[in-house]
Every structure is written in C-alpha cells, then in structure tokens.
Amino acid sequence: MISSAEVVIDSDPCFGACDIPVHLFGISDVIIQIGHTRMPSIGAIPKMYFANILVDIDPVYVVRQALPMLRGTVGLVTTAQHIHHISSIVSFLEGEGINAIYSRGDMRLDSPAQLLGCDYSAGLDIEDRVDMFLYVGDGDFHPIGLAVLSERPLVCANPMNGTVRKIDSLRDVIMKQRLVAIERAMQAKTFGVLVSSKLGQRRRTVAEKLLASIKAAGRSAALIQTNIVTPELIGSYGFDAFASTVCPRVAIDDYARYPKPILTPVEAEIAIGARPFSDFRFDQILAEQ
Ligand code: SF4
Structure with a gap:
C-alpha cells in the first residue's frame, strides 16, 4: 500500500x-x-x-423512449462508461417483450457489448442473429463505424441528454467523404505508409503488405514510423498521399485537417486499383491483426 x-x-x-x-x-x-x-x-x-469512469445515470429511461423504434431481436452495444448497465437494459427490454442480446467481441475489448472507435466486433459478431442494433451511449464516435459496417438499422439512445435517434444520414456523409479522399489519392505517384509506435495501434504486418502492394502497383512508397500524426508531420513530407495503419479514426475523422489525402489500408488498396470499391470496409483494428 x-x-x-x-x-x-x-x-x-x-x-x-x-x-x-x-x-x-x-x-x-x-x-x-x-x-x-x-x-x-x-x-x-x-x-x-x-x-x-462509469456514468451513474440509469439509461433505462432513455431506452424506454426508444421502444417505438425497436423491432425483432435487438443487438446491444455501448461504451465503457455505460457497460455496468447492460444487464439491467436486457432485463428491461425482456420485460417489454423484446429479445435483446450482446456479444463478447474480440480481445481488444475489456467487456462484452463494448465498442471502441476501431473495434466493432461486439456488434458484428451477432449481426446475423439480430434485426437491428441499439447503441446506448453518447456521441457519434463509437457507433458510426457499426452504422457503416452493418446493413442493420442502428438506433442511438443517449442517457446523457435523453435523445433517441438514427444515424443513417451520417453514414452517407462518411461514405461521401471517404470516396472523395480515395479519388484524390488515385493519381498519387508517391505514398507515405504510416505505422504507429503506440502498442495498441501498431500494425506493422498490415503496413508492410500495403507497402508491397503500392510498389507492385507501380507507385513509390516508404514506411513512416510515428507516435502521433499531425498536419505538420503530414505537410513536412513530400509524398502525394498517405496510407495509414495507425488509429483508423485519424484518416476518417480528421481528414479535413491534413494537407494531403490520408487513406485507411483498404481505401489505399482501392486507390491504387488493387481492390474494387465494392469491397470498401470501414477500417478496424481487430485482436488478430
Ligand atoms: S486505435 Fe483509435 S479508436 Fe482504437 S482505442 Fe486507440 S484511439 Fe481509440
């Protein structure tokens, strides 16, 4: 002690x-x-x-407001801040005649039903068994990836401000932004491939495969090891575009801050013609990578 x-x-x-x-x-x-x-x-x-930091607001009051939007079997997802309320949400929904399930997800997650901004396994693992998802938490950062990755409807119930909403329109906004970023990088002759030095973001194997694919597509590329990606770092290199294997949200959420296009690994493969756009995926870092 x-x-x-x-x-x-x-x-x-x-x-x-x-x-x-x-x-x-x-x-x-x-x-x-x-x-x-x-x-x-x-x-x-x-x-x-x-x-x-656990939020001590019982979310059942806002889940009750979401009832008219729920149908079939509901997949529950949340953030670390509300994770301790999952079983009471399940009990409440079952009392209302709604079947609610959740998943362990992969080993990047500390708790079942938990979402990270880079890991949607707790939702995607049960996608085939649910008719829709209910996200209990605040903000768009955590649920947006699930909204893009899954065809299932997603309702967000926010215990912090009492709102209930769908985020389908945000999915379309993100997709348009990513399409623009990919198109901007298609003519790039040189790529910087970003690799994180952070222990939980490090995807060296993904980066090395990407490097080889970019070179095989007739472009030149180099690995850049970094701890933090900033506009100054991106602006200081002479590459035409960047392929990022660091936190997926650097490319997706902060794209407007950077002077050059930054793509996730899948997007970079699309830009160099190694993958069709129909194979687009919201980038995740999963436990097995
Ligand atoms: S990689 Fe990004 S989204 Fe994932 S836990 Fe780290 S900061 Fe969050």
Whole structure:
C-alpha cells in the first residue's frame, strides 16, 4: 500500500486504451490511465492500472423512449462508461417483450457489448442473429463505424441528454467523404505508409503488405514510423498521399485537417486499383491483426 506518493500529470495526449505511455516506464512506480478500460490483447503491463469512469445515470429511461423504434431481436452495444448497465437494459427490454442480446467481441475489448472507435466486433459478431442494433451511449464516435459496417438499422439512445435517434444520414456523409479522399489519392505517384509506435495501434504486418502492394502497383512508397500524426508531420513530407495503419479514426475523422489525402489500408488498396470499391470496409483494428 502506498501511504504517500508524488503525483505527476502526464501532459502528452492519451487517445485510448491502445495508447500505453511507455515513456513513463522506468520513471514511475505506478501508472494510472483514467477514463479507459484495459485492452486485454496487449497483455499485462506491470504497474499499470486503468481507472474507468462509469456514468451513474440509469439509461433505462432513455431506452424506454426508444421502444417505438425497436423491432425483432435487438443487438446491444455501448461504451465503457455505460457497460455496468447492460444487464439491467436486457432485463428491461425482456420485460417489454423484446429479445435483446450482446456479444463478447474480440480481445481488444475489456467487456462484452463494448465498442471502441476501431473495434466493432461486439456488434458484428451477432449481426446475423439480430434485426437491428441499439447503441446506448453518447456521441457519434463509437457507433458510426457499426452504422457503416452493418446493413442493420442502428438506433442511438443517449442517457446523457435523453435523445433517441438514427444515424443513417451520417453514414452517407462518411461514405461521401471517404470516396472523395480515395479519388484524390488515385493519381498519387508517391505514398507515405504510416505505422504507429503506440502498442495498441501498431500494425506493422498490415503496413508492410500495403507497402508491397503500392510498389507492385507501380507507385513509390516508404514506411513512416510515428507516435502521433499531425498536419505538420503530414505537410513536412513530400509524398502525394498517405496510407495509414495507425488509429483508423485519424484518416476518417480528421481528414479535413491534413494537407494531403490520408487513406485507411483498404481505401489505399482501392486507390491504387488493387481492390474494387465494392469491397470498401470501414477500417478496424481487430485482436488478430
Ligand atoms: S486505435 Fe483509435 S479508436 Fe482504437 S482505442 Fe486507440 S484511439 Fe481509440
């Protein structure tokens, strides 16, 4: 037990459970990451702890408002902040005569039914068994990938502000943005292939395969290892376009910040003609990659 301790606030950005602060190893006795759950696929990290922040609002009141929009078997998904309410949501829906199920998902997830902005396995694993999805949580960041990846309708019930809505129109906006990014990169002769040095974002094998595909398509390319992607970094290299194997949301959410097109691995393959557009997929980092 620690009776007294000097607390140091790490001022570097921390984007998620993938983002292990290795720069603190050896200079801190204990590292506490606040607001995220652990990522089991990374493995145990000595002296590192995750302090999730649970939202203490019972979401049943907003799930009740969503009832008129629910039909058939409902797949439940949520974020780490509401994960402790999943069983009470299931009980409530069953009491209303609605069959609700959820999945363990893969080993990047700490809890069943959990979504990450890069991992939709908790929803996609049960896609064939449900008629629609109900996301309980706030914002678009977590559910948007499931809305793009799945044909099933997705209703969002937000316990924080009491709203219930579909996000189908946002799916169309994202698809148009990605199409524009792919078209901008089609004429690129040179690609920088971004590889993350963050433990939970590192996709070196994907990056090396992409590098080989780009070269095989007659373009030139080089790997760029980086911890954080910024507009300054992207602007400082002379490549025409970038293929990103780091956090998928760098390319998808921040595309307007960058002076050059940044594509996810699947999008880069489409841009160089190695994959048809009909094979488009919202990028994920799954446990087996
Ligand atoms: S890779 Fe991106 S979306 Fe996934 S946990 Fe890390 S920061 Fe979040």
